Amino acid sequence: MAAVLEQRKFRVAAALVSGALFYFSLGLKPFWMAAWAAPVPVLAAAFYCEGWREAALLTYLAAAIGLSSNFTYYLKTTGAVATPILLLLQVLVWGFYVLRARSAVRASRSWMTVLVYPVFQTGVGTLVLMASPHGSWGSYAYTQMDALPVIQIASVLGLGAVVFLLGVFASAAAVGLYRGLSIDKPMLAYGVPLVLLAAGVGYGAARLRLASPGPSVRVGLASVDDFGGTSAVWTAYSRLADELAREGARIVVLPEKMAVVTPDEAQRYFGGLARRDAVYLAAGVQVKRKNLLWLFGPSGKLLAEYQKQHLVPALEGDLTPGRENQVMAMDGRRYGLAICRDLLFTGLGRDYGKLGVSAMLVPAWDFYVDAWMETAVADMRGVENGYSVVRAGRESYLNAADRYGRVVARRRSDFLPGSSMLADLPLGPGTPTLYARFGNWFGWVMVLGMVVVMRGRRFRSPL
Numbered sequence: 001m002a003a004v005l006e007q008r009k010f011r012v013a014a015a016l017v018s019g020a021l022f023y024f025s026l027g028l029k030p031f032w033m034a035a036w037a038a039p040v041p042v043l044a045a046a047f048y049c050e051g052w053r054e055a056a057l058l059t060y061l062a063a064a065i066g067l068s069s070n071f072t073y074y075l076k077t078t079g080a081v082a083t084p085i086l087l088l089l090q091v092l093v094w095g096f097y098v099l100r101a102r103s104a105v106r107a108s109r110s111w112m113t114v115l116v117y118p119v120f121q122t123g124v125g126t127l128v129l130m131a132s133p134h135g136s137w138g139s140y141a142y143t144q145m146d147a148l149p150v151i152q153i154a155s156v157l158g159l160g161a162v163v164f165l166l167g168v169f170a171s172a173a174a175v176g177l178y179r180g181l182s183i184d185k186p187m188l189a190y191g192v193p194l195v196l197l198a199a200g201v202g203y204g205a206a207r208l209r210l211a212s213p214g215p216s217v218r219v220g221l222a223s224v225d226d227f228g229g230t231s232a233v234w235t236a237y238s239r240l241a242d243e244l245a246r247e248g249a250r251i252v253v254l255p256e257k258m259a260v261v262t263p264d265e266a267q268r269y270f271g272g273l274a275r276r277d278a279v280y281l282a283a284g285v286q287v288k289r290k291n292l293l294w295l296f297g298p299s300g301k302l303l304a305e306y307q308k309q310h311l312v313p314a315l316e317g318d319l320t321p322g323r324e325n326q327v328m329a330m331d332g333r334r335y336g337l338a339i340c341r342d343l344l345f346t347g348l349g350r351d352y353g354k355l356g357v358s359a360m361l362v363p364a365w366d367f368y369v370d371a372w373m374e375t376a377v378a379d380m381r382g383v384e385n386g387y388s389v390v391r392a393g394r395e396s397y398l399n400a401a402d403r404y405g406r407v408v409a410r411r412r413s414d415f416l417p418g419s420s421m422l423a424d425l426p427l428g429p430g431t432p433t434l435y436a437r438f439g440n441w442f443g444w445v446m447v448l449g450m451v452v453v454m455r456g457r458r459f460r461s462p463l
Contacts, residue, residue: 005044005045005048005177005178006048008054010045011045011048011049011054011058012045012058012061014041014042014044014045014058015041015042015045015058015059015061015062016061016062016065017041018038018039018040018041018042018062018066019042019061019062019063019064019065019066020065021034021035021037021038021041021066022034022038022062022063022065022066022067023065023066023068023069024069025038025066025140025143026066026067026069026070026143027069027070028069028070028073028369028370028372028373029372029373030142030143032143032144032145032146032147032150033147034143035140035143035144035166036166036169036170037170038066038170039098039117039167039170039174040170040173040174040177041062042058042059042062042098043098043101043102043117043170043171043174044173044174044177044178045058046058046059046098046099046101046102047102047105047106047174047175047177047178048178049102052099052102052103055098055099055102056095056099059094059095059098059099060091060092060094060095062094063090063091063094063095064087064091067087067090067091068087070087071083071087073367073369073370074086074087076367077367077370078314079314090138093124096120096124097117097120097121097124098117100116100117100120100453100454101113101116101117101120101171101174104116104453105175105178105179109179109182109183109184110183110184111183111184111185111186111188111189111192113175113183113189114168114171114172114175114189114190114192114193115168115171115192115449116171116453117167117168117170117171117174118163118164118165118166118167118168118170118171119164119167119446119449119450119453120450120453121140121163121164121166121167122160122161122163122164122167122442122443122446123443123446123447123449123450124450125139125140125141125159125160125163125443126160126440126443126444126446126447127447129159129346129440129443133313134344135310135341135344135345135346136159136344136345136346136377136380137344137373137377139159139163140162140163140166141154141159141160141162141163141166141380142373142376142377142380143166144162144166145376145379145380145405148204148208148404148405148406149201149204149205149208150162150165150200150201150204151204151380151383151405152203152204152205152207152208152383152404152405153165153200153203153204154380154383154384154435155207155383155384155385155386155433155434155435156203156433156434156435157434157435157440157442158346158384158435158439158440158442158443159346159380159384159440159443160440160442160443160446161200161442164196164442164446165196165197165200165201168193168196168197169193169197171193172189172190172193172194175189176190207404208404211404213426214426214427214428214429215333215426215427216424216425216426216427217250217251217331217333217359217424217425217427218247218248218249218250218251218422218423218424218425219249219250219251219252219253219390219400219422219423219425220241220244220245220247220249220251220252220253220279220420220421220422220423221244221252221253221254221390221391221392221398221399221400221411221420221421221423222237222240222241222244222252222253222254222392222398222418222419222420222421223254223255223392223393223394223396223398223413223414223418223419223420224236224237224240224255224258224394224413224414224415224416224417224418224419225394225395225413225414225415225418226415226416227258227259228258228259228261229259229260229261232416233258233259233416234269236416236417236418237254237258237273237418238273239417240418240420241254241273241277241279241281242276242277243420244277244279244420244422245277245278245279247422248422249279249422250279250280250331251279251280251281251282251330251335251361251390252274252277252279252280252281252282253282253361253362253363253390253391253392254281254282254283254284254363254392255284255363255364255365255392255393255394255413256284256291256293256308256339256340256363256364256365256393256394257284257285257286257291257363257365257394258283258284258285258394259285259286260285260286260287261285261286261287262287263287266283266285266287266294267294267302270283270294270296271296271300271301271302272300273296274296274297274298274299274300275296275298275299275300278298279298280295280296280297280298280303280330281295281296282294282295282296282337282361282363282392283296283363284339284363284364284365286319289318289319289320290307290308290319290320290322291307291308291311291316291319291339292305292306292307292308293305293306293307293308293326293337293338293339293361293363295326295328295337295361297330303328304326304328304337305326306322306324306325306326306337306338306339307320307321307322307323307324308321308322308339308340308341308342309321309322309323309342309348310341310342310344310345310348311341312341325337325338325348325351325352325355327352327355327357333358333359333427333430334355334356334357334358334430335357335358335359335360335361336352336355336357336359336360336361336387337360337361337362338352338360338361338362339362339363339364340362340363340364340365340366340374340393342362343360343362343377343378343381343389344377346381346384346440349381349384349385350384350385350435350436350439352381352385352387353384353385353386353387353432353433353435353436354432354436354437356430356431356432357387357428357430358387358388358427358428358429358430359387359388359389359390359425359427359428360378360381360382360387360388360389360390360391361390362378362389362390362391362392363392363393364378364391364392364393364394364396365393365394365395365396366393366394366395366396367395368395368396370396371393371395371396371397371412372397374393374396375391375393375396375397375399375410378391378399378401379399379401379405379407380405382401382402382403382405382428383403383404383405384433384435384436385432385433385435385436386403386428386429386431386432386433386436387403387427387428388400388401388402388403388408388425388426388427388428389401390423390425393413394413395413396413397410397411397412397413398410398411398412398413398419398420398421400421400423400425402425402426402428403426403428408423408424408425408426409421409422409423
C-alpha cells in the first residue's frame, strides 16, 4: 500500500488528505480523532520524497489547507497585515517538524528515529509557550479536549505530554508505512510508541475511573451580550442574579468588562445585588484604564479586586495590565480569580495550582466563533493544576467544568433578556497536581532532545 507513495501524484494526494484532516483538527472546534491521523499521510509522503524541496512543498500545502480554517478568525482578531504573517509562521513550523523527521528517518534505520517527530513537535511547542504573546493558544493539545482520557496526562506532565502522544502515534504509523520491518529493532521501533500510548491513555482512563466526587458548590452564571451601561442591561443582570439566587446559587459569576463604570456607582450596584441575594458575586468591569474583576461577599462588601494581567494586544492597548494573582477563601474553600485571556498562559494557571485553589472564577468576553476553543483552553488549566473552572463569557459560553475537564454545565450566552445557568460544581481538593508542583520539565527535556538530534550526526542527512 505504501509503495504507491513512490509516485509523485500519490504523494500530492497524501498531502491533500492531510490537509483535509488538518482542516478539521486545527480549527476553532476541532474533531479530536482527525488530529491523530492528520500528520500521517504527509509524513509518509515526505519520507518517500527524494528531494527536500518537494517534501517541504507538500508539507506547506497540507498545513496551509488546514490552517485556512482559521483565516477569517485571524483576520478579525489580528488584522489584515498580521494574519498572513501569522499563518506563514505556522506553516513554516509544521514544515520544520516534518523536515527534521524526514532527515532523521532517511539518514538512519535506528528505531529511535520514530521519536524524532514527537520530540520536535513537543519541543517547539514548549518554546512557543515561553515566547508567544498569546500563551498556549494554538497548541495541538487542545484538539483532544473532547477525548478526556487523553488529556489527563497533562496533570502530570503538562500540555507537552498530550502533544507528544499525538506525535508518537503519527510518527510510528508513518515510519511503519515507509520502513515496515526494515528497521533496526522493529520491536522497539513500534513497541515503545505502543507502550507510551497505552501508558498515557491508560493513566487518563484510570484517573477518570477513580475520580471521587468530593464537595460541591452551586454556582450561577449569567451573561447579557449587549454592552452594559443602559438601564435595560442592568435590569437584566439584576433579574438573572435574583433568579439564580432563588434557585440556590451560592456564587454568581458575571462576564468580563460588562460596562465602563465609575467605582462608586458600580460598587453600589453590585454590592447591593450581592447583599440582596446573599451570594458571593464576581463581576467584570472596566474602571478608567483597568480591566477588573470585583468579588463581593453576601454582606455586600467588596472582598477582592483583581486586575487582568494578560491584555489583548492592540484591542486593549490603552489599558494597564495587573501584576498580582488573587485568592479568596469562601465557605472554607480557596478560589482563584482571573479574567478571560489570563488562562491562555500556563504559568498563571500553574501559579494558582500551587496556591491550592479549589476552583477558578473567570469572567470572560470572546468573539463568539472562538467560544469553544477559549472555553477549552480555560478548562485545560483546571486539568493541569487540579481545580474546577467557572467561566462566564459574553459572546461565548457560560461554562462550568471540573478538575478533570468534564463539562458540568454549558450554555450559550445571549443578547437581551440574557442567558443564565446553574451548576452543582465539584470542587478540587485544594492540593497541587504533580504538574503544578514540578512544572513543565517534560517539555524542556524535549527541547534538549531537539538539540541532541540537531547536533548528532547519526540522524543527520541532507534535507
